[in-house]
Amino acid sequence: MHNKIELYAQLINEDLYKYLDTYLEEYKVIFDSMRYSVENGGKRVRPLLTLLFCDACCGDVKKALPFADAVEYIHTYSLIHDDLPCMDNDDFRRGKPSNHKVYGEAFALLAGDGLLTAAFERITDLQKAGLYSADVAVKAIYTLSHLAGSRGMIGGQVIDLLNENNSNADFDNLKLMDSLKTGALIEAACVMGCIAAEADEDKINAATEFAQKIGLAFQIKDDILDVTSTLEKLGKMAGSDEQNGKSTYVTLLGVQECQKLVDKLTDEAMKALDAFQNNEALKEYAKYLADREN
Amino acid sequence: MHNKIELYAQLINEDLYKYLDTYLEEYKVIFDSMRYSVENGGKRVRPLLTLLFCDACCGDVKKALPFADAVEYIHTYSLIHDDLPCMDNDDFRRGKPSNHKVYGEAFALLAGDGLLTAAFERITDLQKAGLYSADVAVKAIYTLSHLAGSRGMIGGQVIDLLNENNSNADFDNLKLMDSLKTGALIEAACVMGCIAAEADEDKINAATEFAQKIGLAFQIKDDILDVTSTLEKLGKMAGSDEQNGKSTYVTLLGVQECQKLVDKLTDEAMKALDAFQNNEALKEYAKYLADREN
Numbered sequence: 001m002h003n004k005i006e007l008y009a010q011l012i013n014e015d016l017y018k019y020l021d022t023y024l025e026e027y028k029v030i031f032d033s034m035r036y037s038v039e040n041g042g043k044r045v046r047p048l049l050t051l052l053f054c055d056a057c058c059g060d061v062k063k064a065l066p067f068a069d070a071v072e073y074i075h076t077y078s079l080i081h082d083d084l085p086c087m088d089n090d091d092f093r094r095g096k097p098s099n100h101k102v103y104g105e106a107f108a109l110l111a112g113d114g115l116l117t118a119a120f121e122r123i124t125d126l127q128k129a130g131l132y133s134a135d136v137a138v139k140a141i142y143t144l145s146h147l148a149g150s151r152g153m154i155g156g157q158v159i160d161l162l163n164e165n166n167s168n169a170d171f172d173n174l175k176l177m178d179s180l181k182t183g184a185l186i187e188a189a190c191v192m193g194c195i196a197a198e199a200d201e202d203k204i205n206a207a208t209e210f211a212q213k214i215g216l217a218f219q220i221k222d223d224i225l226d227v228t229s230t231l232e233k234l235g236k237m238a239g240s241d242e243q244n245g246k247s248t249y250v251t252l253l254g255v256q257e258c259q260k261l262v263d264k265l266t267d268e269a270m271k272a273l274d275a276f277q278n279n280e281a282l283k284e285y286a287k288y289l290a291d292r293e294n
Numbered sequence: 295m296h297n298k299i300e301l302y303a304q305l306i307n308e309d310l311y312k313y314l315d316t317y318l319e320e321y322k323v324i325f326d327s328m329r330y331s332v333e334n335g336g337k338r339v340r341p342l343l344t345l346l347f348c349d350a351c352c353g354d355v356k357k358a359l360p361f362a363d364a365v366e367y368i369h370t371y372s373l374i375h376d377d378l379p380c381m382d383n384d385d386f387r388r389g390k391p392s393n394h395k396v397y398g399e400a401f402a403l404l405a406g407d408g409l410l411t412a413a414f415e416r417i418t419d420l421q422k423a424g425l426y427s428a429d430v431a432v433k434a435i436y437t438l439s440h441l442a443g444s445r446g447m448i449g450g451q452v453i454d455l456l457n458e459n460n461s462n463a464d465f466d467n468l469k470l471m472d473s474l475k476t477g478a479l480i481e482a483a484c485v486m487g488c489i490a491a492e493a494d495e496d497k498i499n500a501a502t503e504f505a506q507k508i509g510l511a512f513q514i515k516d517d518i519l520d521v522t523s524t525l526e527k528l529g530k531m532a533g534s535d536e537q538n539g540k541s542t543y544v545t546l547l548g549v550q551e552c553q554k555l556v557d558k559l560t561d562e563a564m565k566a567l568d569a570f571q572n573n574e575a576l577k578e579y580a581k582y583l584a585d586r587e588n
Contacts, residue, residue, distance in 0.1 A: 027452040030444050
């Protein structure tokens, strides 16, 4: 793995908690709850993409760090809310009890709300993050809030809920769902990296294209893994989508066609990265993402 | 009522929906759900304060309109999440079925998330809201996200949950809870009005003082009304706090002492408004708030 990737992952893992460590004793539990889920955070794909895109635009990655934190807070909140009984009702997340199993539903709900709100506080807390201009902050917040909002990620979750037990959902519907539910936040992560570097429109468009392709590839791969993985590898019950009677790419196209589509989308995503001068680490990471097996 | 108050209420009621009317058919239900709760929105106290403080600072209230919408979206999301079964489990809100009784828990949860996110999208969507500088937008977002976040409104909700069935909570604990749960968002509303007008620190401090005093007065008054009101007047079951075995200002101090405290806080809040030149409409509205009976 490119040494920048390790370095950036370390930067992110150090920075993520700095904003979650000042609080009154009276409401400490919400910070415990937020940190619990941020700590159980997996591979930091989205914030790494933010720093790697900033770097690929020859920007200073320190400027992108608040945006990286923000996108990870939003990703984490979406998982906490997704796991709640009224949503997917998942007792486990990455092999550990989900937030509401540890803190109860009310504090899980509020921890999600808190992380969503903290994303925007982090970006605009200029005493801590004042490395960029207000213009840059406003562009980043618009990108993030639009793509994470009801016309983006949340809209995708709505379509996902409507598709539950609907084995008639077609490819276009699944694609729209995933481009919103998964793709939109990945797009925000990539584009915010370019915004931190004050990159031009061409680079932002290339980042958008990369994100949409890799995001869809990612989700199709998830469907493949959902069928083929085991509990040990993935940290949640394998095959859960199928058990719920949901349409997936795999039920629509089969594993082999799905893998072909993943390969095609990955190729197109990789080509989009040619728009960036300094793209060595980013390309390596994109290849790693494409090849992942959990 | 001062004619500005009617005019501003109309401006707000027209503007609130403009940002909730573009969406894809596939996720329309989330917009229906968000609008349902925004429509059932009561008296628009917080956004009115935003416009009235902007006006009191001799600012252009049109510039404050996106901030007013944002604060109302956040207030509305907090009510939707508060009413959920895992929180207060309220079936009614202002005499109408609460959001989850109409749209189900999942869509209510997501509608809350959507409104919270929309607050920040609304402020930074410069194509629609580009009347102010990026500096002003960043200041407003920091104020709003800090005061609505885990160190603000959400922190207050956490303390409220911890106090449930705790009849030992003392005055200081209740005051901290309310200064966060209710006061913080009112403070954000008032301060954002000053920020829209690019007012100086003295005015922002006066707005903060006003908000903290009136916010606490507001909450003590709520406790009084919770005991004395009837279902018809308030639109929810009267005396519900007492039934839950919660400590309230009324159980700690009694109705009469509470009313005295409300009067004192209201006086102090009104005095803080002397810092504003153009405070006629604002003072009239503050007086109306102090005298309200539901």
